[in-house]
Structure formats: structure tokens, C-alpha cells
Amino acid sequence: MKAIVLAFGIAKDILGGPDITLDFPGNTTADLKSVLENQFPRLKQLRSYMVAVNNEYAQDCTVLTEADEIAIIPPVSGG
Amino acid sequence: MTTQIKISDQPLEIQSCIDWVMTPQSGGIDVFIGTVRNSTKGKKVLRLEFEAYEPMAIKEMEKIAALAFEKWPVQKLLIHHRTGTLEVGEVPVVIAVSCAHRDAAFEACRFVIDTLKQTVPIWKKEVFEDGETWVAAHP
Numbered sequence: 008m009k010a011i012v013l014a015f016g017i018a019k020d021i022l023g024g025p026d027i028t029l030d031f032p033g034n035t036t037a038d039l040k041s042v043l044e045n046q047f048p049r050l051k052q053l054r055s056y057m058v059a060v061n062n063e064y065a066q067d068c069t070v071l072t073e074a075d076e077i078a079i080i081p082p083v084s085g086g
Numbered sequence: 087m088t089t090q091i092k093i094s095d096q097p098l099e100i101q102s103c104i105d106w107v108m109t110p111q112s113g114g115i116d117v118f119i120g121t122v123r124n125s126t127k128g129k130k131v132l133r134l135e136f137e138a139y140e141p142m143a144i145k146e147m148e149k150i151a152a153l154a155f156e157k158w159p160v161q162k163l164l165i166h167h168r169t170g171t172l173e174v175g176e177v178p179v180v181i182a183v184s185c186a187h188r189d190a191a192f193e194a195c196r197f198v199i200d201t202l203k204q205t206v207p208i209w210k211k212e213v214f215e216d217g218e219t220w221v222a223a224h225p
Contacts, residue, residue, distance in 0.1 A: 015139050016209030017220040054225045059207070062142040078139060078207075084221035085136070085143075085167060085208030086120050086179050086199055 008034045010071060011068070012043070013078040018056065021049045022079070036060070037067040056081045088162050089151045093138050093208075095170040103180045107162040111207045112184040114189035114221045120179035122172050132213045136178055139207040143167070146206040150198055154183070157197065158190040162178060167208060178210070 008069045009030045031042040036058045044050050057080040058065045064080070071077060090106055100119060107115055120136050147165050154160055164182040172178055181198045185191040210221045 013139070013217050015137060015207065016211075017223040019137075020220075050190070053223055056110055059139070062139075078142070080142075080207050081220070082211065082222045083205065083207055084210045084223075085138070085202070085206050086203040 008071065009037065010075070010077050012039070013076070014079045015078065017053065017086075018050070018079040018081045021047050034071050035067065036065045036069045036071065037041055039071065040067070043079070050079075060085045088155070088160075090162075090164045091144055091147045091151065091167060092136065092166045092206075093140050093143055094166065095168065098166045098168060098177050098180050100177065100180055103164050103166060105181045106144075107164050107182040107184040107204075109161050109184055111186060113186045114188040115182060115184045116188070117197035118179070118181040118195050119155045119177055120199070122176050122178065124158070124172050124174045126212055129214055131174065132215060133174065134172045135211040135213065135218075136167075136172065137209050137211075138167065138169050140169075142207050147202065150201045150205070152165055153201070154194045154198055158185065158194040160185055160194050163194070163198070167202075167206075203223065212224065 013026050059078045059080050062073050151163050161184040166180045168178045183191050183195045212219050
């Protein structure tokens with residue numbers, strides 16, 4: 008599937024910008040993460056990271072559609 | 087309205103935050119004010135840069151507020167968070183909670199700031215004299 012992925016914080020540095028367009032096999036969060044980690048191995052060095060779908064934290068099994076707003080959420084550090 | 091949540095790139099107004107949570111029924115207001123510290127692990131910090139995924143951050147803060155209202159008899163609750171560049175001594179976050187009695191106000195306020203730091207998609211970068219680091223990004 009094709010997806011636009013938003014990136015914030017250190018993920019923006021790793022991906023080289025605030026968003027990227029990806030065409031990848033599969034349609035789950037896990038599929039997306041494996042493609043991202045393959046293309047941007049520095050993601051694996053993070054303490055952790057989450058994927059958000061439509062402003063909610065997603066599980067690995069969450070099914071994505073092209074209409075979803077998808078974002079990479081590296082470890083948060085507000086406050 | 088008993089909850090006020092805001093993300094802003096303008097300086098936070100502490101007194102108006104406190105005034106907003108005050109009600110005639112309140113017996114106590116607990117306020118947490120986060121401030122920019124001048125050092126991290128002995129290293130001089132020049133400034134912090136905050137970035138938020140705003141729509142999601144607002145949503146997560148609303149969830150925290152709803153939980154606080156469930157767990158404690160909170161009267162009014164306010165969460166304001168800054169974005170952008172903040173110098174040492176500036177205020178990135180204000181939490182204010184009013185309750186009839188102080189125990190609930192202390193506990194709810196602490197819950198809100200502790201949970202915010204764990205779940206709300208906001209990030210800070212520490213800028214040092216010789217480089218910069220996204221806080222908490224790496225193990």
C-alpha cells in the first residue's frame with residue numbers, strides 16, 4: 008500500500024523531513040515498521056518508537072488504509 | 087467548561103492559569119510549573135526546543151484530564167504546554183488543579199504531569215554549546 012508518514016522529533020531527523028511517502032508490501036503497522044526500519048536503520052537505535060494512526064497509538068496488528076493519517080512517534084519528552 | 091487544554095508558541099501566563107481553575111467551591115489549588123534548567127548531567131544547556139504533534143497531543147491531554155476527573159474529585163483542571171524555543175528559566179508547562187481538599191489536588195496534579203511525560207506526543211531538544219540532543223530518544 009501507499010502511505011504518507013509524518014515524522015516528529017528525532018524521527019524527523021532520521022527520515023530527513025517532516026513526512027515521506029512510502030509504497031510497501033502489506034497493510035499493517037508491523038509491515039510499515041519493518042519497511043521503515045529497513046530503509047532507516049537508525050530507528051532501531053531508538054529507545055522505542057510507536058506508530059500513531061489518526062491521532063491514536065496503534066498496535067502492530069492495526070490495519071492501515073490510504074486515508075489514514077500515519078505518524079512515527081519517537082520517545083516523548085514533553086513537560 | 088471544567089478543563090482547559092492549550093498548546094501555544096507564546097509565553098504561558100501562570101497567574102491567569104491559576105485564576106482560571108479557581109472556583110468558590112475550591113479549598114486548594116495545586117500548580118505544577120515546569121521550567122527550563124540550565125544544565126543536564128553537568129553540561130550547560132543553552133536552550134530547549136519543543137515540538138508537538140498538536141492534534142494528537144491535545145487528544146492525549148484530554149484523555150489524561152478525563153482520567154483525573156474519574157480518579158479524584160477535581161473541580162477544574164488546566165494543562166498548558168509551550169512549543170518553540172525556550173530559554174533557561176522559561177516555562178514549558180503549567181498544570182493547575184482545583185479541588186475542595188488539598189490531598190486530591192496534589193495527587194491529581196502529580197498524576198497529570200507524570201502521565202503527560204509518558205504519553206503526550208511532545209518532544210524537547212536540548213541545545214548545548216557543542217551540539218544538541220533529543221531528550222529520551224536513545225537508551
